[in-house]
Amino acid sequence: MRSxxxxxxxxxxxxxxxxxxxxADAHAQARDRARASAVVDSLARSPVAARQVAGLxxxxxxxxxxxxxxxxxxxxxxxDVPATVGHVxxxxxxxxxFTAAAVLKLVEAxxxxxxxxxxxxxxxxxxxxxxVTVRQxxxxxxxxxxxxxxxxxxxxxxxxxxxxxxxALVRGEPFYFPPGEQMRYSNTGYLLLGRLVEKVSGRPYAxxxxxxxxxxxxxxxxxxxDQRALIPRRVTGYDHTPSGFQRAEFISLRIPFAAxxxxxTALDLVAWSRALHGGRILGPAxxxxxxxxxxxxxxxxxxxxxxxxxxxxxxxxxxxxxxxxQGFTSYLVHFPxxxxxxxxxxxxxxxxxxxxxxxxxxxxxxxxxxxxxxxxTPGGLSRFVGEYGDDVKVTATERGLRLERxxxxxxxxxxxxxxxxxxxxxxxxxxxxxxxATALWADLIWAVVRWDRKGEERRxxxx
Numbered sequence: 001m002r003s004x005x006x007x008x009x010x011x012x013x014x015x016x017x018x019x020x021x022x023x024a025d026a027h028a029q030a031r032d033r034a035r036a037s038a039v040v041d042s043l044a045r046s047p048v049a050a051r052q053v054a055g056l057x058x059x060x061x062x063x064x065x066x067x068x069x070x071x072x073x074x075x076x077x078x079x080d081v082p083a084t085v086g087h088v089x090x091x092x093x094x095x096x097x098f099t100a101a102a103v104l105k106l107v108e109a110x111x112x113x114x115x116x117x118x119x120x121x122x123x124x125x126x127x128x129x130x131x132v133t134v135r136q137x138x139x140x141x142x143x144x145x146x147x148x149x150x151x152x153x154x155x156x157x158x159x160x161x162x163x164x165x166x167x168a169l170v171r172g173e174p175f176y177f178p179p180g181e182q183m184r185y186s187n188t189g190y191l192l193l194g195r196l197v198e199k200v201s202g203r204p205y206a207x208x209x210x211x212x213x214x215x216x217x218x219x220x221x222x223x224x225x226d227q228r229a230l231i232p233r234r235v236t237g238y239d240h241t242p243s244g245f246q247r248a249e250f251i252s253l254r255i256p257f258a259a260x261x262x263x264x265t266a267l268d269l270v271a272w273s274r275a276l277h278g279g280r281i282l283g284p285a286x287x288x289x290x291x292x293x294x295x296x297x298x299x300x301x302x303x304x305x306x307x308x309x310x311x312x313x314x315x316x317x318x319x320x321x322x323x324x325x326q327g328f329t330s331y332l333v334h335f336p337x338x339x340x341x342x343x344x345x346x347x348x349x350x351x352x353x354x355x356x357x358x359x360x361x362x363x364x365x366x367x368x369x370x371x372x373x374x375x376x377t378p379g380g381l382s383r384f385v386g387e388y389g390d391d392v393k394v395t396a397t398e399r400g401l402r403l404e405r406x407x408x409x410x411x412x413x414x415x416x417x418x419x420x421x422x423x424x425x426x427x428x429x430x431x432x433x434x435x436x437a438t439a440l441w442a443d444l445i446w447a448v449v450r451w452d453r454k455g456e457e458r459r460x461x462x463x
Contacts, residue, residue: 033065033067036067036364036365037067037068039364040058040060040067040068040361040364040365041068041070043357043360043361043364044056044058044068044070044072044344044357044361045072047072047346047352047357048072048073050352052240052348052350052351052352053073053240053346053347053348053350053352054073054074054077054236054238054245054347054348055071055072055073055074055075055083055087055235055346055347055348056071056072056073056083056344056345056346056347056348056352056354056357057070057071057072057083057084057085057087057089057265057266057343057344057345058070058071058072058266058342058343058344058345058357058361059085059266059267059269059270059341059342059343060340060341060342060361060365061270061274061340061341062338062339062340062341062365063339067365068361069085069266069267070085071083071084071085071087071266075087075233075235075236075347076235076236077236077238077245078236083235083347084233085265085266085267086221086233086265086267087233087234087235087265088221088231088232088233088234088235088263088264088265089235089263089264089265089266089328089330089345089346089347090225090235090237090253090262090263090323090325090327090328090330091260091262091263091264091269091323091328091330091332091345092256092260092322092323092324092325092328092329092330093187093259093260093321093322093323093324093325094262094264094269094321094322094323094330094331094332095190095256095258095259095260095261095262095323096190096258096259096260096307096321097276097290097307097308097321097332098209098213098262098272098307099190099193099194099197099205099209099258099259099307100138100193100290100306100307100308101213101276101281101282101290101307102197102205102208102209102212102213103134103138103193103196103197103306104282104286104287104289104290104306105212105213105281105282105286106197106200106201107286107289108282108283108285108286111200111201112134112196112200113134114133114134114135114138114289115133115134115135116133116134117131117132117133118132118133118134118137118192118196119132121134121196121199121200122192122195122196122199124164125167125192126144126167126168126170126171127144128171128172128175130143130175130178130179131179132144132179133179134193134196135294135306136179136180136189137189137190137192137193138189138193138306138307139183139293139294139302139304139305139306140183140184140185140186140189140304140446140447141179141180141181141182141183141294141296141302142175142179142180142186142189143175143176143177143178143179143180143181143182143184144170144175144176144179144186144188144189144192145170145173145174145175145176145186145188146184146185146186146187146188147166147167147169147170147187147188147191148187150169150170150173152169153169156169156255157251157252157255158250158251158252159252159255160252160254161252161254161255162254163191163194163195163254163257163258164195166191166255166257167188167191167192167195170188178297180296180297181296181297182296182297182447182448182449182450183296183302183304183447183448184447184448185446185447187256187259187260190257190258190259190260191257191258191259193258194257194258194259195258197209197258205224205257205258206223206224206226209224209262210222210223210224213272213281216275216280216281217271217272217274217275217276217280217281218271218275219264219268219271219272220268221233221264221265221268222262222263222264222265222268222272223262223263224253224261224262224263225253225261225262225263226253227252227253231263234263235328235347236327236347237325237326237327237328237347237348237349238327238347238348238349239327239348239349239350240348240349240350240351240352245348247327248326248327248328248349249326249327250326251325251326256325260323260325264345265345266343266344266345267343269332269341269343269345270341270343272332273332273334273341273343274341276334277319277334277336289305289306290305290306290307290308291305291308291310291319292305292310293305293310296448300441300448302443302448303427303443303445304445304446305319307321308320308321309321309445309446311425311427311443311445312425313333313335313358313359313362313425314335314359314362314363314366314369315369315370315424316335316337316338316362316366316369316370317335317336317337318333318334318335318336319333319334319336320332320333320334320355320358322354322355324349326349327347327348327349328345328346328347328348328349329346329348329349329353329354330343330344330345330346330354331343331344331354331355331357331358332344332358333358333362335362335366338365338366340362340365340366342358342361342362343358344357344358344361369424381396381400381401382396383430383432383435383436383437384396384401384419384430384437385401386437386453386454387453387454388439388440388451388452388453388454389440389451389452391405391406392404392405392406392440392451393405394440397412399412399414400412400413400414400415400421401413401421403423403428411423411426413428419431419432419437425445426442426443426444426445427442427443428440428441428442428443429441429443437453438452438453439451439452439453440453
């Protein structure tokens, strides 16, 4: 019996087909990447084009693809220095995630316990006899007053005060709330945590962070922002004013210390994010602690872990944090489900906000923010209408509720199930009793606020 023979042309065509399909797919992917890069480039340059910031640096990285790593505008207006992606910006409170990771490294080494009273490591900590844990300092649930909000702070911020001298300013100041009852952002806690790192490790904070965090993350340009040091490609900070840009008010960078005194570049921050969330900085247990929001009194959970916000960003699961200091604003966000990291560094305080730009960039890559699903609210909306605290007013609209708070712009609240509403980022939950709301909890990510209805406001404002 004769065997069937395959035609050589058919064999060649069949063999080439997978290669052709792969090439076409690669071409389509390259085209999509190019299109996404063009969109994010256009978005990133817009604040400079609108004269809202002097300069900014942006990095947008998804998986192994760098969609954008570029700077716009000026690093130094007086000397006409164009900004580059290699320029070094102050990152302000993004520093806090490095401080949190430094503490957790000590936890992993068995030298610190998160639920220990901080006075075990810092006997002179201004706890006023209250039990304040290391975890509460990291998660802003200690209730300890923020030194940056005290009137005395304005008189010392230009001075090279040691951290202990700055911390001493809060002695005798009332706590915002009993430790663990609510959440309020407090720089004081992170000043104490920086001193804890120094005491336990026996090394200066900046030195410990450089060795334990920067080096394993491959961060080659990040460092402490010492004003006396010669830092190559250091950026100048500005304020946006009605008459144009002006140099930012001076603040000694010894003041923010472990709460906000680090410098970095956009690509170094991406390297940090990939190392932290990729398991190269902390082990699984410590990383879980850092990214898990703690519960406050009554079992309510915040949306801030240890040095990282854990609330949704651009409608998706994310870990993120911003920074704001004289002349500089910044934002770093990582989307674990999408392998996307966005870093935005601006050398101007003004109308352009890095979180808003980071959100637009993320949506350009990932698609529009998922719509907030409406939900039934048994009992109707009228029971939520009223005044809360000192300056909060809630009214009903056709689509949900409107919340007005003092001079801040009103926000539209959409039903999110039961007595909970959202504006897309913050979450508001009414406490009902006998068919009417008696209090309103506002989870603003940076603070968990409780307002009694027509009563005294027991709350902390967001930073």
